[in-house]
Amino acid sequence: MNTEAVGKTYPSTTYAVGREKIKEYAFAVGETNPLHLDVGAARAAGYRDVVAPPMFAVVYSAPSVTPALFDPEVGINFAMMVHGGQEFVWGPLVVAGDGITTTASVKSIEERAGNGFFVFASESVNQDGETVCRATWTNIVRGVA
Amino acid sequence: MNAGDAIPELRTTPDRFLTVRYAGASGDFNPIHIDEDFAKQVGLPGRILHGLWTMAQVARAQTEAAGGPQSLQRLAVQFRGMGVPEAEVEVSGEVREVRDGVALIDTRAVQNGKAIIRNAEAEVRLPTIQE
Numbered sequence: 598m599n600t601e602a603v604g605k606t607y608p609s610t611t612y613a614v615g616r617e618k619i620k621e622y623a624f625a626v627g628e629t630n631p632l633h634l635d636v637g638a639a640r641a642a643g644y645r646d647v648v649a650p651p652m653f654a655v656v657y658s659a660p661s662v663t664p665a666l667f668d669p670e671v672g673i674n675f676a677m678m679v680h681g682g683q684e685f686v687w688g689p690l691v692v693a694g695d696g697i698t699t700t701a702s703v704k705s706i707e708e709r710a711g712n713g714f715f716v717f718a719s720e721s722v723n724q725d726g727e728t729v730c731r732a733t734w735t736n737i738v739r740g741v742a
Numbered sequence: 743m744n745a746g747d748a749i750p751e752l753r754t755t756p757d758r759f760l761t762v763r764y765a766g767a768s769g770d771f772n773p774i775h776i777d778e779d780f781a782k783q784v785g786l787p788g789r790i791l792h793g794l795w796t797m798a799q800v801a802r803a804q805t806e807a808a809g810g811p812q813s814l815q816r817l818a819v820q821f822r823g824m825g826v827p828e829a830e831v832e833v834s835g836e837v838r839e840v841r842d843g844v845a846l847i848d849t850r851a852v853q854n855g856k857a858i859i860r861n862a863e864a865e866v867r868l869p870t871i872q873e
Contacts, residue, residue: 618767625767626798627754632811651805651814652798659769676784680793684818690811733818 602670606702610660616693646693654730661699681737696724713741749807752833764795791825803833808866819862
């Protein structure tokens with residue numbers, strides 16, 4: 598396997614978090630907590646605006662992580678790829694109006710038992726410089742050897 | 743929440759069009775999730791759930807148990823097999839230990855008797871009791 602892409606870092610992207618996008622995401626995953634849906638409830642609880650569910654990290658990270666997955670230098674065969682594992686570590690909550698800057702990189706590429714393990718890392722920082730999420734994305738490509 | 747306690751089970755049945763709504767909400771339009779014919783062409787039984795939607799159900803079980811989104815500090819999962827629409831997904835979990843106000847929870851998502859997320863670990867900050 599070609600492991601030359603290990604350590605490669607991709608251009609940062611900044612995602613503008615919108616109130617209606619949070620609501621759309623919350624409905625799609627079944628979140629009913631008013632902090633995600635009702636700006637009045639969010640403000641009463643001390644937040645500037647509606648709060649993104651933690652897993653909304655998928656949405657603001659994607660513009661940086663997706664180009665890494667599709668990078669020809671990484672060389673993933675998508676027909677054989679499965680999402681093997683995922684980790685998120687969260688910092689302060691993200692709210693509507695935030696601008697979240699994410700940087701993705703290739704953490705490791707390894708072969709184990711004939712399968713390729715492609716691990717990506719991403720870090721997301723808000724407009725105040727606080728790390729709101731660190732993520733590890735593990736994709737397994739069957740039959741690389 | 744103490745070591746050995748179970749968190750309340752979360753049960754949800756993704757409807758037929760859930761994967762379409764989640765594709766729009768998340769931006770993941772991989773046709774294996776939204777196009778029945780395409781999914782079958784690549785050897786799947788039909789459209790499958792997005793793994794990250796299922797992970798969001800695991801996350802929701804933790805935040806609902808611990809009192810809100812601010813509680814969830816970390817979630818790590820392994821995906822296995824595949825989830826499908828129109829069958830109930832059940833999330834369960836047990837507290838392994840509590841240290842410095844943070845509960846470490848072993849958790850999983852099961853559908854049709856099989857774990858579609860397994861070996862998952864969550865860390866949730868427990869609410870502090872206000873006097």
